[in-house]
Amino acid sequence: MTRTPELKAWGRSTIRTACPLDCPDSCTLEVTVEKGRVVKIDGGDANPATRDYICGKVRNFGERVYGEDRLLYPAVRKGLKGQGVFTRVTWNEALETIAGRMIAIRDTEGADAILPFSYGGSNGLLSQDTNDARLFRGFGTSRLARTVCAAPTGAANQALYGKMAGVTYADYVHAKLIVLWGVNPSASGIHLVPFVREAQKNGATLVVIDPRATALARLSDLHIAPRPGTDLPIALALHRHVFENGLADERFLAQHTRGAGDLRRRASEWTIPRAAEIAGVDPAAIERLASLYAASSPALIRCGWGIERNRNGGSAAAAILALPAVAGKFGVRGGGFSMSNSASWGIKAAAWMDETPEPATRLVNMNHLGRALTEYTDPPVRMLFVYNCNPLATMPDQNRVLEGLTREDLFTVVYEQVFTDTTRYADVLLPATTFLENYDIAKGYGPISLQLVQPAIEAEGEARPNAEVFSQLAARLGLGGAEEETDTLLRIASKLPESAAGLLETGIATPPFGGAPVQFVDVFPLTPDGKVDLFPEALDTSAPAGLYGYQPDPATPQYPLALISPASEKTISSTLGELRARPAALHMHPADAAARGLSQDDPVRVFNDLGEVQCPVGIDRNIRPGTVSLAKGLWRKSTYNNTTSNALVPDTLTDLGGGACFNDARVEVALLGRH
Ligand SMILES: Nc1nc2c(c(=O)[nH]1)N[C@H]1C(S)=C(S)[C@@H](COP(=O)(O)OP(=O)(O)OC[C@H]3O[C@@H](n4cnc5c(=O)[nH]c(N)nc54)[C@H](O)[C@@H]3O)O[C@H]1N2
Ligand SMILES: Nc1nc2c(c(=O)[nH]1)N[C@H]1C(S)=C(S)[C@@H](COP(=O)(O)OP(=O)(O)OC[C@H]3O[C@@H](n4cnc5c(=O)[nH]c(N)nc54)[C@H](O)[C@@H]3O)O[C@H]1N2
Ligand code: SF4
Ligand SMILES: [Mo]
Numbered sequence: 143m144t145r146t147p148e149l150k151a152w153g154r155s156t157i158r159t160a161c162p163l164d165c166p167d168s169c170t171l172e173v174t175v176e177k178g179r180v181v182k183i184d185g186g187d188a189n190p191a192t193r194d195y196i197c198g199k200v201r202n203f204g205e206r207v208y209g210e211d212r213l214l215y216p217a218v219r220k221g222l223k224g225q226g227v228f229t230r231v232t233w234n235e236a237l238e239t240i241a242g243r244m245i246a247i248r249d250t251e252g253a254d255a256i257l258p259f260s261y262g263g264s265n266g267l268l269s270q271d272t273n274d275a276r277l278f279r280g281f282g283t284s285r286l287a288r289t290v291c292a293a294p295t296g297a298a299n300q301a302l303y304g305k306m307a308g309v310t311y312a313d314y315v316h317a318k319l320i321v322l323w324g325v326n327p328s329a330s331g332i333h334l335v336p337f338v339r340e341a342q343k344n345g346a347t348l349v350v351i352d353p354r355a356t357a358l359a360r361l362s363d364l365h366i367a368p369r370p371g372t373d374l375p376i377a378l379a380l381h382r383h384v385f386e387n388g389l390a391d392e393r394f395l396a397q398h399t400r401g402a403g404d405l406r407r408r409a410s411e412w413t414i415p416r417a418a419e420i421a422g423v424d425p426a427a428i429e430r431l432a433s434l435y436a437a438s439s440p441a442l443i444r445c446g447w448g449i450e451r452n453r454n455g456g457s458a459a460a461a462i463l464a465l466p467a468v469a470g471k472f473g474v475r476g477g478g479f480s481m482s483n484s485a486s487w488g489i490k491a492a493a494w495m496d497e498t499p500e501p502a503t504r505l506v507n508m509n510h511l512g513r514a515l516t517e518y519t520d521p522p523v524r525m526l527f528v529y530n531c532n533p534l535a536t537m538p539d540q541n542r543v544l545e546g547l548t549r550e551d552l553f554t555v556v557y558e559q560v561f562t563d564t565t566r567y568a569d570v571l572l573p574a575t576t577f578l579e580n581y582d583i584a585k586g587y588g589p590i591s592l593q594l595v596q597p598a599i600e601a602e603g604e605a606r607p608n609a610e611v612f613s614q615l616a617a618r619l620g621l622g623g624a625e626e627e628t629d630t631l632l633r634i635a636s637k638l639p640e641s642a643a644g645l646l647e648t649g650i651a652t653p654p655f656g657g658a659p660v661q662f663v664d665v666f667p668l669t670p671d672g673k674v675d676l677f678p679e680a681l682d683t684s685a686p687a688g689l690y691g692y693q694p695d696p697a698t699p700q701y702p703l704a705l706i707s708p709a710s711e712k713t714i715s716s717t718l719g720e721l722r723a724r725p726a727a728l729h730m731h732p733a734d735a736a737a738r739g740l741s742q743d744d745p746v747r748v749f750n751d752l753g754e755v756q757c758p759v760g761i762d763r764n765i766r767p768g769t770v771s772l773a774k775g776l777w778r779k780s781t782y783n784n785t786t787s788n789a790l791v792p793d794t795l796t797d798l799g800g801g802a803c804f805n806d807a808r809v810e811v812a813l814l815g816r817h
Pocket of ligand 4: 291
């Protein structure tokens with residue numbers, strides 16, 4: 143396989159590819175290239191769910207590719223840690239330095255003193271869990287639990303349904319009731335929005351459950367704005383309502399589920415008034431939702447990731463996902479639930495990683511990065527190898543992460559596209575290609591799609607793709623021969639399930655069930671006995687308050703405000719954060735601002751015992767009182783004092799799955815300068 147022939151052409155050409163960023167939609171892209179440079183990025187129509195439009199972030203992605211922050215050459219640190227002074231070296235020198243250091247660490251303290259650190263840079267199948275895993279597994283480094291996102295929702299979906307495929311975007315138009323629960327598609331998955339609007343035109347009722355009045359909440363029939371972290375009581379009150387009023391689908395429960403009795407018992411204490419009290423909402427609103435849900439069909443719940451980022455996130459996801467089973471909402475097009483569809487192809491990295499099994503080395507929860515770098519002994523972390531991730535911007539307890547990255551005795555490799563916050567603390571910098579410069583396989587987790595990502599341009603500078611760099615490093619360490627990127631692509635493509643045939647030839651595989659399976663008609667639970675497990679024992683044992691057990695709000699009189707950090711339309715996590723211009727504002731309800739004597743644009747301190755963020759305040763009626771919001775994915779330069787919301791986020795873990803509790807940050811806000 144050779145690189146795209148168009149690359150050789152010097153005229154104007156359009157290349158079809160796909161977007162592998164960590165966004166559910168996975169758009170088909172058409173990239174126009176003139177004289178070897180990208181001049182236009184727009185949507186293509188191969189993936190029908192994304193139609194042929196894309197978001198502004200990727201339309202302007204050229205600003206990243208050609209921007210002044212782009213990393214073009216390998217480099218090593220010259221100045222003090224964090225000073226940001228580097229000297230250019232060759233790839234050979236950079237890889238020799240890293241390999242030498244890895245061997246030295248293994249020979250003195252053991253290979254598990256090396257911690258590879260990666261997450262969402264690209265969701266493609268080539269850039270993660272391929273040659274990187276082969277290298278780190280083969281060398282015996284510490285393992286990383288990639289739990290920063292989707293760990294609690296994933297644990298719940300796995301245990302209840304074995305990650306059965308969910309309702310896809312196109313089928314929303316058939317629903318008569320849509321509940322958007324802790325999800326904001328107007329920012330985080332824009333192609334869902336027209337389907338929701340079309341359903342509304344067809345007469346569907348729209349309910350949004352979100353502490354903020356998002357764009358779709360403002361267009362909804364019912365908006366419930368709970369205190370962050372209280373979705374569990376609301377969901378349990380809905381269960382209680384359904385069970386106690388004889389509205390449960392007993393036949394479905396008997397035939398397709400187990401554990402309904404235990405779920406019913408745990409829900410029995412949650413009357414609607416009690417749940418409403420805890421959630422800080424009007425009981426009449428929950429009452430209305432309960433009646434609507436019981437009476438409507440097809441009824442569809444989209445369970446987002448906003449509900450998982452707190453101490454109750456796993457149980458909340460389980461209780462929400464259990465609703466369609468108890469209330470009998472499956473078996474019709476447009477009915478059931480939708481969440482992540484990433485498992486729908488049945489693709490498992492194990493298919494191409496079998497020859498390098500995972501060793502039983504130390505497992506580090508990525509949400510504990512700060513702790514790992516500053517506290518772990520036996521052995522301490524001596525090398526941190528960061529790729530596909532910007533942990534200084536995106537992980538909890540930012541000040542502790544920073545303290546760790548500043549350690550003189552830590553050797554940090556950062557393999558990146560641009561000069562991020564994390565990059566500044568590197569000892570060795572490696573330049574990575576963007577998806578416009580490499581191959582990949584993009585798997586959507588909203589629509590069920592699988593597409594080929596192919597280079598539209600030659601790599602800028604000396605940037606190289608992950609598949610190639612990790613295999614070259616592995617070869618230097620005696621862990622197999624170096625592989626070209628296209629060889630890795632072919633190897634992985636050959637291990638994909640039959641359903642993915644045709645991907646390399648046509649650029650897009652034909653999804654199972656036409657990409658629109660009906661739950662309990664086309665797809666069934668992939669649990670061991672094929673039933674929905676409404677009360678998985680393993681979850682009950684691992685959750686601190688038991689499964690469906692509510693843990694109270696962590697607010698204190700000193701720090702009464704809940705700080706949330708939802709996805710913004712300007713970045714994907716922190717990707718593209720370099721392009722944000724103005725300082726980001728803390729969103730606050732007028733009543734909370736008045737109580738603190740704050741006016742629009744006042745500079746404020748947002749603080750708790752972990753840290754402080756200084757930024758302007760934006761008075762916003764669309765956020766519930768008692769909750770404040772600062773966008774996810776900010777870079778440190780986006781505030782006055784170089785910290786972001788993560789400086790206020792504790793590194794406590796969710797009840798299930800070891801996830802991050804971003805929205806459990808509790809803070810106070812005051813005018814900057816007044817103490
Ligand atoms: N533009 C853009 N798109 C993205 C991303 C991005 O950063 N930018 N990130 C991608 C990734 S990695 C992910 S995981 C997804 C996330 O996409 P979403 O599922 O939309 O997740 P969030 O934006 O974290 O939160 C969604 C909503 O939940 C609300 N919320 C916060 N706490 C609670 C709560 O306790 N209960 C309830 N009911 N609601 C709550 C927030 O106000 C927010 O409006 O989006 C993906 N798409
Ligand atoms: N406060 C707060 N923090 C959050 C969240 C929140 O809700 N609130 N949400 C969390 C969520 S949902 C997620 S998913 C995480 C994501 O956190 P991260 O995994 O840190 O994701 P990004 O910020 O997108 O950083 C990915 C980096 O990988 C780089 N990259 C992209 N492609 C490649 C490649 O091919 N090779 C290499 N070597 N590098 C590449 C990009 O340039 C980018 O800097 O953030 C979490 N952080
Ligand atoms: S980030 Fe999402 S909406 Fe934007 S182009 Fe990529 S897949 Fe499409
Ligand atoms: Mo995420």
